[in-house]
Amino acid sequence: MNFDHDNTKIDFVKHRNKFFIFSGAMIVIGIILLSTIGLNLGIDFRSGTTIDVLTNNAPISSEEISTEFAELGYNPDDITIAGNENEIGRVKFIGALSSAETLEIQAHFEEVYGETPTVSTVTPMVGEELARNAFISVLIAAVGIILYVTIRFEFLYGISAIVALFHDALFILIVFSIFRFEVNIPFIAAVLTIIGYSINDTIVTFDRIRENMGLEKKVKDFKDLARVVNKSLVQTLARSINTVLTVVFAASALFFFGGEAIRTFSFALVVGLIAGTYSSLFIAAQLWLVLKSKQLEKRKKRPVEQSEA
Amino acid sequence: MKKNRGVKKGRIAVFFVIVAAFVALIATNVMDHANEISLGLDLQGGFEVLYEVRPIEEGQEINRDLLSDTVASLNARINVLGVSEPNVTIEGDDRIRVQLAGVTDQQAARELLSTEARLTIRDVDDNVLLDGSDLVEGGARQSFHPDTNAPIVTVTIDDANKFGDITDEIRRRTVPENRMAIWLDFDEGDSYYEEIMKEDSKIISDPSVTQTLRTRDIMITGNFTIESADHLAGVLNAGALPVELEEIYSHAVGASLGERAMEQTIFAGFIGIALIFAYMIFYYRFMGVMAVITLSIYIYIVLVVFNWMNAVLTLPGIAALILGVGMAVDANIITYERIKDEIRAGKSAMSAFRAGSRRSLSTILDANITTILAAAVLFYFGTSAVQGFSVMLIVSILTSFLTAVFGSRLLLGLWVNSRILNKRPRMFGVKEDEISEL
Numbered sequence: 001m002n003f004d005h006d007n008t009k010i011d012f013v014k015h016r017n018k019f020f021i022f023s024g025a026m027i028v029i030g031i032i033l034l035s036t037i038g039l040n041l042g043i044d045f046r047s048g049t050t051i052d053v054l055t056n057n058a059p060i061s062s063e064e065i066s067t068e069f070a071e072l073g074y075n076p077d078d079i080t081i082a083g084n085e086n087e088i089g090r091v092k093f094i095g096a097l098s099s100a101e102t103l104e105i106q107a108h109f110e111e112v113y114g115e116t117p118t119v120s121t122v123t124p125m126v127g128e129e130l131a132r133n134a135f136i137s138v139l140i141a142a143v144g145i146i147l148y149v150t151i152r153f154e155f156l157y158g159i160s161a162i163v164a165l166f167h168d169a170l171f172i173l174i175v176f177s178i179f180r181f182e183v184n185i186p187f188i189a190a191v192l193t194i195i196g197y198s199i200n201d202t203i204v205t206f207d208r209i210r211e212n213m214g215l216e217k218k219v220k221d222f223k224d225l226a227r228v229v230n231k232s233l234v235q236t237l238a239r240s241i242n243t244v245l246t247v248v249f250a251a252s253a254l255f256f257f258g259g260e261a262i263r264t265f266s267f268a269l270v271v272g273l274i275a276g277t278y279s280s281l282f283i284a285a286q287l288w289l290v291l292k293s294k295q296l297e298k299r300k301k302r303p304v305e306q307s308e309a
Numbered sequence: 310m311k312k313n314r315g316v317k318k319g320r321i322a323v324f325f326v327i328v329a330a331f332v333a334l335i336a337t338n339v340m341d342h343a344n345e346i347s348l349g350l351d352l353q354g355g356f357e358v359l360y361e362v363r364p365i366e367e368g369q370e371i372n373r374d375l376l377s378d379t380v381a382s383l384n385a386r387i388n389v390l391g392v393s394e395p396n397v398t399i400e401g402d403d404r405i406r407v408q409l410a411g412v413t414d415q416q417a418a419r420e421l422l423s424t425e426a427r428l429t430i431r432d433v434d435d436n437v438l439l440d441g442s443d444l445v446e447g448g449a450r451q452s453f454h455p456d457t458n459a460p461i462v463t464v465t466i467d468d469a470n471k472f473g474d475i476t477d478e479i480r481r482r483t484v485p486e487n488r489m490a491i492w493l494d495f496d497e498g499d500s501y502y503e504e505i506m507k508e509d510s511k512i513i514s515d516p517s518v519t520q521t522l523r524t525r526d527i528m529i530t531g532n533f534t535i536e537s538a539d540h541l542a543g544v545l546n547a548g549a550l551p552v553e554l555e556e557i558y559s560h561a562v563g564a565s566l567g568e569r570a571m572e573q574t575i576f577a578g579f580i581g582i583a584l585i586f587a588y589m590i591f592y593y594r595f596m597g598v599m600a601v602i603t604l605s606i607y608i609y610i611v612l613v614v615f616n617w618m619n620a621v622l623t624l625p626g627i628a629a630l631i632l633g634v635g636m637a638v639d640a641n642i643i644t645y646e647r648i649k650d651e652i653r654a655g656k657s658a659m660s661a662f663r664a665g666s667r668r669s670l671s672t673i674l675d676a677n678i679t680t681i682l683a684a685a686v687l688f689y690f691g692t693s694a695v696q697g698f699s700v701m702l703i704v705s706i707l708t709s710f711l712t713a714v715f716g717s718r719l720l721l722g723l724w725v726n727s728r729i730l731n732k733r734p735r736m737f738g739v740k741e742d743e744i745s746e747l
Contacts, residue, residue: 133695144682144683148678149679193632197635207676246584247632250585251581
């Protein structure tokens with residue numbers, strides 16, 4: 001992916017309203033989805049019991065697992081078959097099992113398959129606490145980022161970067177809501193990774209805009225700003241694409257080969273990383289352009305203030 | 310260009326020496342480091358206990374606040390064990406489940422968790438002489454007996470005079486009643502004469518007192534190993550549990566699932582890294598080779614540092630590692646794109662390298678500092694899994710800065726300054742016709 005900086009003319013700015021409308025519509029639909037059907041919360045966020053039964057006669061069918069449980073007198077709420085050779089039965093019970101029940105189940109499956117099933121029972125308190133805590137930490141981090149970017153760049157860059165950050169975090173929540181993927185604690189880690197990447201990517205793009213702003217003799221109006229933004233985006237395009245490609249390589253390797261346990265986790269990473277690149281190019285930079293041009297217009301109307309500043 | 314200066318072969322030799330040294334270093338101990346890293350419960354399985362919470366005193370109400378306090382004390386104790394990312398969850402109204410990954414000595418862990426850590430010093434008639442309220446908070450530590458060098462635990466008390474008065478009183482008693490019994494978790498109804506006969510006694514030691522001791526430091530000798538003395542000191546510092554814990558169920562979590570997950574994850578990691586390497590070499594040619602070398606060193610250093618920190622690798626940790634690889638690659642990419650820009654603008658390889666390196670530094674710095682800032686906030690305000698993520702991220706970013714900025718620059722600099730790459734833009738992934746005439 002080579003982009004000749006002088007001759008490549010891609011007008012990112014021209015289509016900015018389409019991006020805003022696309023992202024805006026998606027977020028509105030997303031918020032409606034999140035507030036109606038919500039997220040498919042995993043065991044970390046609901047009281048219940050998950051039992052992973054590793055069997056020694058793959059492939060196993062959910063009927064077989066179900067029969068085994070019926071023999072013991074249990075009726076699982078959900079059974080999924082996992083593993084490369086379909087050798088794992090993941091059984092869920094909403095509501096906690098007593099320790100006697102757990103022991104009974106474990107003893108039974110150990111006898112049948114020679115492997116002790118993994119049983120995890122939780123109340124949602126810890127998961128909820130973790131999620132709430134992560135959310136608050138992200139809010140505080142956002143303030144910190146705005147402060148740093150304001151010092152090193154300018155306040156408007158900070159605002160735009162944070163909008164892009166929340167855009168990406170929300171995007172991944174929406175995707176998970178639509179596809180009904182299970183939200184668990186590793187998912188929170190994935191969201192944090194995406195936020196980290198989103199900041200990094202946005203700052204690199206902004207750094208080039210800042211540099212090109214410094215090179216411009218005079219930036220008077222929207223047209224000048226648009227030219228700078230377009231130029232900067234073309235200049236960083238090769239880097240943006242190459243970087244996201246390499247990270248997506250790592251995340252998709254985990255998705256395809258990493259096994260059942262981290263599949264949703266790596267899926268969240270892949271989607272989020274792509275969203276992160278999209279938002280840096282099409283949301284953060286464009287938003288900054290709009291905000292900055294508003295600021296320039298204001299200054300033009302009040303030349304007295306400008307001279308004071 | 311006017312002067313026909315030759316290739317400085319010495320610099321290329323230095324390059325190969327550096328690379329050979331790292332290859333030797335990595336080849337000899339990378340597997341040791343990789344195997345030493347402890348894995349979280351989600352990756353390797355582990356050990357778990359379910360406790361029922363019972364009140365210590367009659368009339369004590371078991372409520373959410375009390376349970377939360379208990380969880381906090383348990384977490385403090387688990388830190389003594391050196392297990393990071395423990396999973397302590399409240400179940401139902403009066404149960405607490407503790408999941409520990411990578412704990413090898415389950416018995417020691419169990420004792421450490423369930424002891425109430427109520428230290429009392431009593432006379433032989435079980436009258437309290439000193440209790441936990443006389444101890445200085447956080448004043449317990451493991452040390453060695455000055456005469457015998459045996460491991461002991463030292464605790465500090467508030468008031469040297471109080472201890473002086475007590476020892477003065479005890480020493481006047483007749484043998485064998487001049488003893489101070491140091492109890493852990495004395496329960497109503499226990500008695501000195503019965504307990505001291507037991508093999509697994511609640512009395513840590515019962516020194517006889519022959520002189521008045523006006524001191525604030527009390528040495529507790531006992532049948533300690535360094536480790537058990539260290540654990541006791543840690544537990545005393547972590548504070549007493551507000552409740553009594555009854556172990557109702559314990560279980561080693563099926564490790565075969567975790568093992569499989571880990572094998573697959575490592576395999577996937579190798580594929581991902583191989584893809585990144587292939588892409589970097591394909592796209593950045595010679596510079597890509599440099600990137601591959603520095604990225605390999607980066608991965609090695611992260612493993613070593615992670616091992617040094619005794620941290621436990623979990624899924625969130627792997628996520629941070631991937632992000633770290635991404636940022637290390639990104640630092641390389643930013644620099645190389647800048648160098649390509651400069652070459653396209655018609656600069657020589659040497660000046661393009663210098664200008665590209667200089668101009669990319671502030672970009673990399675700003676991007677990394679912003680991300681570290683976010684990671685630090687997550688670490689400070691976050692809890693277990695979030696903290697594990699942020700620690701790994703901070704380690705990764707600092708290492709990537711070291712390797713991708715300085716390492717890459719050093720290695721590429723050796724080649725560029727040897728002049729062997731002069732007038733060979735294709736080695737940088739730039740075609741001749743892209744170069745604008747000056």
